[in-house]
Amino acid sequence: MSNATIPRRAVFCVSDHTGVTVEALARSILARFEDVDWVYLVRSFVDTDAKAATVAKEIVRIGGRLDDRPIVFTTLINKNLEKYVDSADALVLNTFSAFLPALSEELGSLPSRDIGSFHGMSDSKGYQRRLDAVDFTLSTDDGVNVHHYDRANVVVIGVSRCGKTPTCLYLAMHYGVWAANYPLTEEDLVSPRLSSALAGHIDRLYGLTIDPVRLHQIRQQRRPDSPYASLDRCRSDVERAERLFKTIGMTPTDTTATSVEEISARIVKSMKLGDRPKV
Amino acid sequence: MSNATIPRRAVFCVSDHTGVTVEALARSILARFEDVDWVYLVRSFVDTDAKAATVAKEIVRIGGRLDDRPIVFTTLINKNLEKYVDSADALVLNTFSAFLPALSEELGSLPSRDIGSFHGMSDSKGYQRRLDAVDFTLSTDDGVNVHHYDRANVVVIGVSRCGKTPTCLYLAMHYGVWAANYPLTEEDLVSPRLSSALAGHIDRLYGLTIDPVRLHQIRQQRRPDSPYASLDRCRSDVERAERLFKTIGMTPTDTTATSVEEISARIVKSMKLGDRPKV
Numbered sequence: 059m060s061n062a063t064i065p066r067r068a069v070f071c072v073s074d075h076t077g078v079t080v081e082a083l084a085r086s087i088l089a090r091f092e093d094v095d096w097v098y099l100v101r102s103f104v105d106t107d108a109k110a111a112t113v114a115k116e117i118v119r120i121g122g123r124l125d126d127r128p129i130v131f132t133t134l135i136n137k138n139l140e141k142y143v144d145s146a147d148a149l150v151l152n153t154f155s156a157f158l159p160a161l162s163e164e165l166g167s168l169p170s171r172d173i174g175s176f177h178g179m180s181d182s183k184g185y186q187r188r189l190d191a192v193d194f195t196l197s198t199d200d201g202v203n204v205h206h207y208d209r210a211n212v213v214v215i216g217v218s219r220c221g222k223t224p225t226c227l228y229l230a231m232h233y234g235v236w237a238a239n240y241p242l243t244e245e246d247l248v249s250p251r252l253s254s255a256l257a258g259h260i261d262r263l264y265g266l267t268i269d270p271v272r273l274h275q276i277r278q279q280r281r282p283d284s285p286y287a288s289l290d291r292c293r294s295d296v297e298r299a300e301r302l303f304k305t306i307g308m309t310p311t312d313t314t315a316t317s318v319e320e321i322s323a324r325i326v327k328s329m330k331l332g333d334r335p336k337v
Numbered sequence: 338m339s340n341a342t343i344p345r346r347a348v349f350c351v352s353d354h355t356g357v358t359v360e361a362l363a364r365s366i367l368a369r370f371e372d373v374d375w376v377y378l379v380r381s382f383v384d385t386d387a388k389a390a391t392v393a394k395e396i397v398r399i400g401g402r403l404d405d406r407p408i409v410f411t412t413l414i415n416k417n418l419e420k421y422v423d424s425a426d427a428l429v430l431n432t433f434s435a436f437l438p439a440l441s442e443e444l445g446s447l448p449s450r451d452i453g454s455f456h457g458m459s460d461s462k463g464y465q466r467r468l469d470a471v472d473f474t475l476s477t478d479d480g481v482n483v484h485h486y487d488r489a490n491v492v493v494i495g496v497s498r499c500g501k502t503p504t505c506l507y508l509a510m511h512y513g514v515w516a517a518n519y520p521l522t523e524e525d526l527v528s529p530r531l532s533s534a535l536a537g538h539i540d541r542l543y544g545l546t547i548d549p550v551r552l553h554q555i556r557q558q559r560r561p562d563s564p565y566a567s568l569d570r571c572r573s574d575v576e577r578a579e580r581l582f583k584t585i586g587m588t589p590t591d592t593t594a595t596s597v598e599e600i601s602a603r604i605v606k607s608m609k610l611g612d613r614p615k616v
Contacts, residue, residue, distance in 0.1 A: 087432070087440070090448035156436065161366070167372070189500075189597070223471070231506060
């Protein structure tokens with residue numbers, strides 16, 4: 059046992075592909091078990107006997123160093139590969155096997171077990187749409203090319219450095235949403251109405267706001283001790299932006315407490331069904 | 338029954354958070370069952386009785402329109418909310434419940450069932466690292482600010498429009514990797530050696546290549562019928578880039594057949610352990 063009051067425990071996420079899904083699943087489930095210091099180890103592209111054998115050895119070795127035997131989440135669908143992992147002293151949870159009996163019974167068929175043949179998230183049409191969306195988002199970042207807003211699914215607005223760009227990039231990359239963003243500058247904030255660039259697209263605007271103290275920290279990183287980064291200026295910018303949102307009847311999302319992933323999911327949910335991209 | 342030879346079947350992905358993980362899991366599992374036209378419907382932020390009741394009604398309604406009853410993947414951890422979904426005529430698979438008995442036994446404790454309190458992927462330190470990585474990647478996109486390469490975890494190189502930018506953005510956004518990218522231009526391609534901007538960072542270079550015909554299609558979109566987009570030019574660029582990769586002993590990854598997610602996972606896997614970010 060280590061001296062720490064909270065035990066450390068290894069979590070292996072083993073996949074024959076990127077491991078992104080199995081890691082996300084493991085984290086979402088294990089976050090519910092408090093009082094354990096989970097140490098995540100992703101093992102991707104485990105697609106041969108040799109690689110599976112290596113991972114199995116590693117599970118034993120690292121398990122021996124920590125406080126308890128590891129937890130292993132796998133998405134391996136090949137039974138031979140799974141055998142190696144199963145042989146290690148660990149709690150092995152296979153996300154594929156868990157649902158297989160119920161699904162096979164419901165569908166009256168057995169799944170394909172070929173390695174690497176199917177990966178639902180990257181079908182070619184949806185994939186190309188996502189790459190095109192990233193192109194569009196980069197070409198309309200930070201108020202550039204406002205004349206392309208008629209092709210945008212959403213135009214994210216807010217003061218400088220409140221989180222518009224990462225939100226738009228995630229929307230594009232993950233959902234294939236053509237997401238432009240527009241910074242509310244001094245000119246916008248002193249005006250009693252929306253700029254002409256935005257006024258014609260009010261149905262696709264989405265507002266972001268942020269805690270002024272947090273904004274001050276972020277702007278300090280970019281331009282230390284500038285008027286732009288001062289707390290007074292941040293307070294004033296946020297206050298005036300929120301007044302503008304109120305004028306146009308919009309409730310902005312606060313990026314201080316909400317992750318890019320969550321804001322993106324909320325934006326997609328709020329988009330009219332017809333606009334919602336099919337990825 | 339519809340007239341189509343392949344039956345259409347609804348897959349609901351129900352989450353009290355973004356639904357990103359449960360959708361990815363459902364897609365990865367169901368892609369293994371061929372001969373079904375899966376129609377994915379993500380229902381995010383289902384965190385009240387009213388919302389759960391609405392989703393349950395929708396499952397019944399949409400199930401009635403398609404060929405068979407829906408499959409429902411849920412990550413709901415609140416038993417009250419789960420009851421609504423369970424009441425619908427559907428195959429309901431709860432990703433949380435599936436692993437709960439084994440985990441509770443192994444850990445000797447019960448999970449927290451509070452709604453929205455834990456989301457492992459967005460702990461504040463890892464989250465901020467990812468946002469900072471996106472900033473760095475944007476500031477070093479397309480060969481800009483090469484003097485910042487000493488701060489990069491990886492510098493992705495390849496000919497113009499071969500997929501460097503989306504790869505770097507995914508690396509930054511998902512893994513928190515500081516990923517710069519550098520286009521191999523005419524000057525680089527005619528030179529017998531690496532440019533001085535790259536030569537000092539050979540241990541962190543990662544090469545991408547692409548099928549010349551695909552590259553021609555992509556460049557045509559950007560600058561139609563330009564010399565830059567011509568098939569001859571694309572062939573020559575790719576050939577010379579691959580010769581350069583060979584000179585420096587590098588095996589590039591082909592973006593024609595490999596998704597941004599997969600390339601990123603491979604890059605992270607290949608990075609030296611000390612450099613690998615802890616997200």
